Amino acid sequence: IKLWERQVVEVAKKAKKIGKEDPRTIIHSLKVAVALTLVSLFYYYQPLYDNFGVNAIWAVLTVVVVFEFSVGATLGKGFNRMLATLLAGALAIGGHHFATLFGERGEPILISTFVFIAAAITTFVRFFPLMKARYDYGLIIFILTFSLVSVSAYRDDGVVDIARSRLSTIIIGSCIAIFVCIFIFPVWIGEDLHNLVAANMEKLGNSLQGFEGEYFQIAGNEQSREYDRSFLHMYKNVLTTKSNEENMANLARWEPCHGPFRFRHPWGQYIKVGTLNRQCAYKIEALNSFLYSEMQTPVEIKIKIQESCTNICSECDKALQELAAAIKKMVRSSSANPHIAASKSVAESLKSLLRTELTGEDDVDLIEKVPVAAVALLLIDIVKCIENIEEAVHELAS
């Protein structure tokens, strides 16, 4: 009994954590419940039942299946479902009428053949990458409705009635889901993508700062260096967001104009910026492999280029934060330019510093100078990455 109690408490804690992290989850749960209650009221309401009979239950089913967390996903599913039902219903009616020409014995054979062919072709089309990304749900619903209407029609002569009532109930259900999703605290997935890309930039900047703090801490004054160690690994989230970003961009395409976003907002450009972010994250991953490697450069060498490296990191960080802010505000901002220019000039001076300082005569083996020099070269590479990101961000704003 005690164990059971502890588990309940644990689940409750987890639920609280999820709700706190993103309160939209709680709102979404209530929204689904509202939409479902709304559609069941339709069912209780006499005239609707008189019209559609037991088929009215399709409206309930549609609400449950179509209602997704974001507006984009809900619209995508809703439109897919409505269009596929319309198309499949029409085709099934046509097929039925054609099949009846062949008498009572030929009919089930012909209809089975139609269902077989439609199912095989549509299932195969689902493997086309573009169809998979945008119309996967519609294709399933197409098979579903086509076989449903075709097969039902065999028992019930009112094939047109079946198709019509299925279409109407699905339209009612989809519209209720879309309506509730859009007009009660909507969650726009385009906005989420927008914020994700900006947040990833901030994370990259923070990780650069964190790396600088960690790598040069031994060289610097302990107490003057205060930084958040959790910053160091923030870039790791950026490494694996590719499929997430692509999925979000696909769903965002369904969303109507909202807030500062137009209907045909260039969502594909976010994928581009995301790819550049990821390239920068790979470089930071490479930087981090120098943090704890067994081969370390002695402090007296590190200190020679510490200032330049620190400058590059902080200018790159500032540039990334400014770019993230520009994305968030959706302005074509040039406030990142001075930081990028500064980091470029520091990179140039770092290059000559590497030539002069590290080549100087001392009793340190060349091999021991390599790690810090490699770090410097990577930082110079990162400046280039950030230039590319800036260009892509500007393109996004224009």
Add this chain to the structure above:
Amino acid sequence: IKLWERQVVEVAKKAKKIGKEDPRTIIHSLKVAVALTLVSLFYYYQPLYDNFGVNAIWAVLTVVVVFEFSVGATLGKGFNRMLATLLAGALAIGGHHFATLFGERGEPILISTFVFIAAAITTFVRFFPLMKARYDYGLIIFILTFSLVSVSAYRDDGVVDIARSRLSTIIIGSCIAIFVCIFIFPVWIGEDLHNLVAANMEKLGNSLQGFEGEYFQIAGNEQSREYDRSFLHMYKNVLTTKSNEENMANLARWEPCHGPFRFRHPWGQYIKVGTLNRQCAYKIEALNSFLYSEMQTPVEIKIKIQESCTNICSECDKALQELAAAIKKMVRSSSANPHIAASKSVAESLKSLLRTELTGEDDVDLIEKVPVAAVALLLIDIVKCIENIEEAVHELAS
């Protein structure tokens, strides 16, 4: 008209390409069609219709929705759907009996309240990561069946009949889908995951070989170096497979024992190996950034450590190929050991080579020696990565 014709030809070409790349897509399409035709035969068959009436159509619907490409996905969806229907049906019957105690006016209010609460809680539970990964579909079906049975029961007093016929038809549909999926050319997602992880290892090895060829080609004899340039970028696929691998491991857990895989095969271990593969891929990405960077080491320096680097790359490649082969054959093979030992000893000698050869007096700036030294350090790091991979692979085999 010409344009239209050209588009049809293009689509046909694309379809042919997809079918050629993975013939299982064609087989899957036919399997879906067979299952659907099979279930509609049940519908035509009189006794079944007499038993379930229009509800028999649920079986058709279930086949379409449950039938997925892999056995794991189909079993997961099928079990989720059956269990959720059973549970939700039972609860809905209980709720209905409780609600009827409150008379005709209280009943719809109480039922609506139940539906509201069930929908809100279940939707929220879908946000729990573990539930999302394994039981997401079941949770949707739970809401669906609960509201369907509750709401239908208001119009039709046979609430038990509704729940029973829904459950039976869903069991029939799921079983047909599972049966066809398993017994006609099954696609095991666990096997796919297994092959994917092994193939990724091969790709990493090939990319190392490709890098070596590309980086040192200027130094070597042109005609003696023949290698496939496409090898160079194979590692890029490995960078972004994380979510794919996790998804596959989740689905593989549903699969029964098949071929060399037991029911509780350690699928999680594949995710571990995959993560280590990815760490190796990040290093190769870092290597590749030295290929075309503006700072290049002169050939006369490169040539000094070329042999060691070439050896490391080829030994690492061989080790990775052996490990991939060991995974594929599912044996605890030690055939990778000599290659790993060789690459470790070459790595040690490369370290001392860096100390002696590169520090020698010559008129090359230190800064120009850094890139090739950094490449060497990265290669030494990669040897360590591969040791980790080997350990994880051995764990997998035991």
